[in-house]
Amino acid sequence: MGLRDRFRKLGADTVVIESERLSHRYEGVGDTPIAEAPLRERTRLAGEITSIRVVPRAGSPSLEVTVNDGSGTVAVAVFTGRRSIPGITPSRGIVLDGVARRERARLILLNPAYTLR
């Protein structure tokens, strides 16, 4: 890292620091970075869980898990019928295996197979 980079980094937002850390860590773990993932075919994506969304008891239960690998796009894994999954908590690494579709700036994977890392 050059001196200039170091300097730039001092003032950087934690978002920038975080993406650098994530892309460094998850590069090559999945088939592709999330930003370049192919749509409507099976793919393996890896990243860190940044947030989970617990849907209330009324209505159909589901758990939405947001996964980020620092590539600029986040993947959201939706587990229908589940209210919580042991081991799936924010800040854990995860590898998702499933079919992605795009919804606005995010990728949605419905009930993917997953491996905790």
Add this chain to the structure above:
Amino acid sequence: VLTFAKRVLIGRPLATAEQEHQRLPKTIALATFSSDAISSTAYATEEILFVIAVGASSLALGLSKLVPIAIVVAVLLAIVSFSYRQTIFAYPSGGGSYIVSRENLGENPSLVAGASLLVDYILTVAVSISSGVAAIISIPTFRSFESQRVLLCLVLVAIVTLANLRGIKESGRVFAVPTYIYVVSISALVLYGLARSIFGHIDPIEFDPEKVEHMKEVGGSLTLFMLARGFSSGAVALTGVEAISNGVPAFRRPESKNAATTLTFMALILGSLFLGLSILAHHLHPFPSHEETINSQMARALFGESPLYWIIQFSTAGILVLAANTAYADFPRLSSIISRDGYLPRQFGNRGDRLVFSNGVVFLAAAAGVLIVIFGGITTKLIPLYAVGVFTSFTLSQTGMVRHHLKEREEGWRVGAAINGVGAVATGIVTLIVGISKFTSGAWVVILVVPLIILLFKSIKRHYDGISTRLAITPAEVPAEPARHTFVVLVSRVHKGVIEALNYAHSLRPDHLVALHIAEDEGEHEHIHRQWEEFGFSVPLEIIDSPYRELIRPVERYLDELDERWSTDRITVVIPEFVVGIRSTANILHGQSALGLKLALLDRKNTIVTSVPFHVGEGDD
């Protein structure tokens, strides 16, 4: 506790309706409005002598030029007073330099006048107070306080400031007393001294070369430039002449006529006292020094250390404090007018508990205090800064009056225009002389500061104008109500306050409602996750990881995301806060993170922050 201290020092708050308008008879008005002008006799003669005697490095040569310079100053005083009589009739509602130039000359000249007047009022306080202290420590008994000069000055400033924060009436009858005592006792000094020098014989004050460095009794030479500088110092005698024209509404009917008469009397008193003191100095040969004022030297030579001498010294200090006090009336008033025009922060226009413009008073006191400290409370060092501003505002005011006559063409406008024209030219020339001859000895400060103040005025105005253009709206521009509403309730852990906040958010029937938890570590978010299940809330909970243990940034990022997802929504962030009582010291036990979050979100567009308090009630547990 703070309120109590404030009440004791300043007094109970007054309602707006309690403001009174007192009308003054001429005798009282003369004393209240002229204390500033007449008090300058306490130092004007001395200041001339300081420059020409020291400049010529000879007391005799300096003294020989004292009276001619004093006569020129007196003539100038006559011209200026005549000019101000015109202003009094043209602006019966009070026509300070700022108002006259604003109405006749336009924005820039009025700002120059405003800025130089503000600087001037600050200097009036600094000069008058340090000169008053000089009068006291001139008394041999109090000579030992010399080293405490600055401290004494600051104490006096503090007293006057406090009195003004209480809302002292500038029209108070009490104020007339020191002024009249001063006028009478100085007149006695002048008359007795002159009578003795004409009909009898008085010995000059003994010259003590040790006391006055670089100065001989005879010899030396005096350049024209030195004379100009001496004249510039003497011109400070004119400061405060404008006071009456500012305060015309305070006179009894017919206001203008009474004010004009009072002005004439004031000019006569000022002129004759000043000339008299200068002639007396010519006979008595006092030597200027920082230790004892020449007025004190002369009074002591004539009366010895009799009660009369003490009366002269104390009334001198008294009238000088009153002179400072007039600045305390004028500065806040002028700054409030300027701030109403949008050139100064609006706070200068706010009246405090006691109906005075407290912010102006405090600002003036602080500025004068700084000046006194910088210049060590020595009048002579402050004088060069003083006269430039005074004469700049005189010149602008007179020029404005000429324009006024040309515009109005009222009866006798030619005479009026001529009088003000002469006034404008004379004061303009004096401004130049003062500015040039005193440039190196201190006038440069003012010449530098005034433009800076004007720049400040303008940038403040630009800001206010910009804001009001952006806030302005016409009926055609009223936007449609935003269709939808999202509520985000921040949850740190499940407690009573959170339930309160969730219920509140529900009651407003938002289109989207989410609970947001920012998690720092795994244990924490597992815990909240479980609790959410347990309570069975009908609100979805979003748990966001904060790997860098921040609070504000993740919230902001989440809100950005919501903005994108539901772009037509307005977002309300609900912060449940438990309150232990605003005054409770237990507050330091709580992180106050909500406060920082509120401040950060205030800066966000399209976002409303709501606090839902939950009163814990201290001591219940």
